[in-house]
Amino acid sequence: MMKTPKLVMIPGPTPVVRSIQAQMGRDTVAFGDKDFIADYKETVAELKGMWRCNGECFVISGSGTLAMEMAISNITQQGDNVLVCSHGFFGDRYTEIAQRKKLNTDTLKVKWGSAPTPELIDEELSKKNYNVVTVTHVDTATGAVVPLKDICSMLKSKHPEVMLIVDAVAAAGGVESYIEWGIDILFTCSQKCFGVAPGLVILWASDRAVQKRKSLPPIPESYVDFEKWIPVMNDPSKYWGTPSINLIWALKESVSIIKEEGITERYARHARQAAIIDAAMESIGFLNAAEVICRAPTLSVYLYPEGSNIVDIDFRTILAEEGVQAAGCLAEFAGKGFRMGHMGNIDKHTLVSAVAAVERTCFRCGYKIEFGKAVGVLQKGLAEEIGE
Numbered sequence: 216m217m218k219t220p221k222l223v224m225i226p227g228p229t230p231v232v233r234s235i236q237a238q239m240g241r242d243t244v245a246f247g248d249k250d251f252i253a254d255y256k257e258t259v260a261e262l263k264g265m266w267r268c269n270g271e272c273f274v275i276s277g278s279g280t281l282a283m284e285m286a287i288s289n290i291t292q293q294g295d296n297v298l299v300c301s302h303g304f305f306g307d308r309y310t311e312i313a314q315r316k317k318l319n320t321d322t323l324k325v326k327w328g329s330a331p332t333p334e335l336i337d338e339e340l341s342k343k344n345y346n347v348v349t350v351t352h353v354d355t356a357t358g359a360v361v362p363l364k365d366i367c368s369m370l371k372s373k374h375p376e377v378m379l380i381v382d383a384v385a386a387a388g389g390v391e392s393y394i395e396w397g398i399d400i401l402f403t404c405s406q407k408c409f410g411v412a413p414g415l416v417i418l419w420a421s422d423r424a425v426q427k428r429k430s431l432p433p434i435p436e437s438y439v440d441f442e443k444w445i446p447v448m449n450d451p452s453k454y455w456g457t458p459s460i461n462l463i464w465a466l467k468e469s470v471s472i473i474k475e476e477g478i479t480e481r482y483a484r485h486a487r488q489a490a491i492i493d494a495a496m497e498s499i500g501f502l503n504a505a506e507v508i509c510r511a512p513t514l515s516v517y518l519y520p521e522g523s524n525i526v527d528i529d530f531r532t533i534l535a536e537e538g539v540q541a542a543g544c545l546a547e548f549a550g551k552g553f554r555m556g557h558m559g560n561i562d563k564h565t566l567v568s569a570v571a572a573v574e575r576t577c578f579r580c581g582y583k584i585e586f587g588k589a590v591g592v593l594q595k596g597l598a599e600e601i602g603e
């Protein structure tokens with residue numbers, strides 16, 4: 216049988232469009248290459264401006280997990296009090312990272328599928344003197360988004376001394392966030408909403424975070440030390456660790472795609488399309504596992520229809536044969552549904568193909584649906600969709 220090309224619809228890596236691939240396929244040059252230095256500098260400056268950052272933006276080699284370490288390492292020292300707000304898998308990962316650093320770590324856990332509210336966070340922060348609080352903007356295990364702007368306002372008025380770290384790996388570039396809201400450190404990596412292959416950390420630090428690092432004694436980590444990278448970010452002809460040259464070109468192309476679409480339209484598109492996909496999936500009995508008030512625009516957990524007798528592993532295996540790579544669910548959702556990323560440079564062709572593959576998979580799994588039902592709902596939504 217002819218193989219169906221793979222659509223990568225997991226929550227990252229996301230599809231990499233041709234013009235970004237072309238940048239990755241270029242001849243690699245020396246990191247001291249004059250034109251490359253200019254491209255690197257411009258990309259960092261663009262990202263800093265787009266996220267309204269008054270401090271520093273860092274683009275370095277690594278994955279999202281490295282960004283988590285970089286964020287916490289630069290504004291804390293042993294014995295500091297840290298509150299990790301967790302509404303899923305990556306929140307829990309932050310607890311582990313903070314504990315290993317011998318930070319006094321408490322975790323505010325909320326039910327999977329919901330998100331911590333400003334009120335809950337305020338209540339926890341009022342219990343002792345915290346130095347840092349972390350939140351996951353969208354948790355990849357649940358597809359739930361936190362009310363980030365409201366959390367920032369609450370912190371500003373009630374706990375202005377507590378520094379805020381935001382894990383925006385599954386959000387930045389698909390859901391709105393600005394450093395000027397009062398975020399101290401926000402980060403993502405290349406393979407999520409930016410639609411570049413894995414390999415780059417993108418991290419923004421407020422001026423307050425940069426000053427905080429300066430006020431600390433030398434931190435134990437060297438690779439992720441702000442102090443090592445600031446000179447490079449300001450002048451990429453300087454060296455600390457070899458930059459991922461081709462990925463930086465790819466990121467530059469991604470930034471220009473975002474600018475061409477318009478960043479606010481990009482956020483609006485993610486929200487519109489997520490609602491349309493939800494409606495399509497719900498029309499054939501799947502249920503989005505996140506509560507209605509906190510459904511993320513970037514990825515969703517779809518629970519198998521009740522009474523469908525769909526076997527998780529069979530469903531995802533057949534879905535892959537039908538051309539869509541989706542992710543399994545984690546922890547309490549494991550086996551009960553699948554996770555679908557819909558972030559980044561995803562076009563209408565991709566969405567139609569993905570939902571059509573879900574329909575074929577339902578049929579092959581013996582779950583009776585009317586062909587075209589979900590695709591029809593999606594088509595109608597996409598046809599009526601009007602951007603800015």
Ligand SMILES: *Cc1c(COP(=O)(O)O)cnc(C)c1O
Pocket residue numbers: 226227278279280281305351353354355382383384385404
């Ligand atoms: C993907 C992800 C990470 C980890 O990123 P890696 O590149 O896999 O290390 C961290 N946090 C969130 C919210 C993510 O979605």
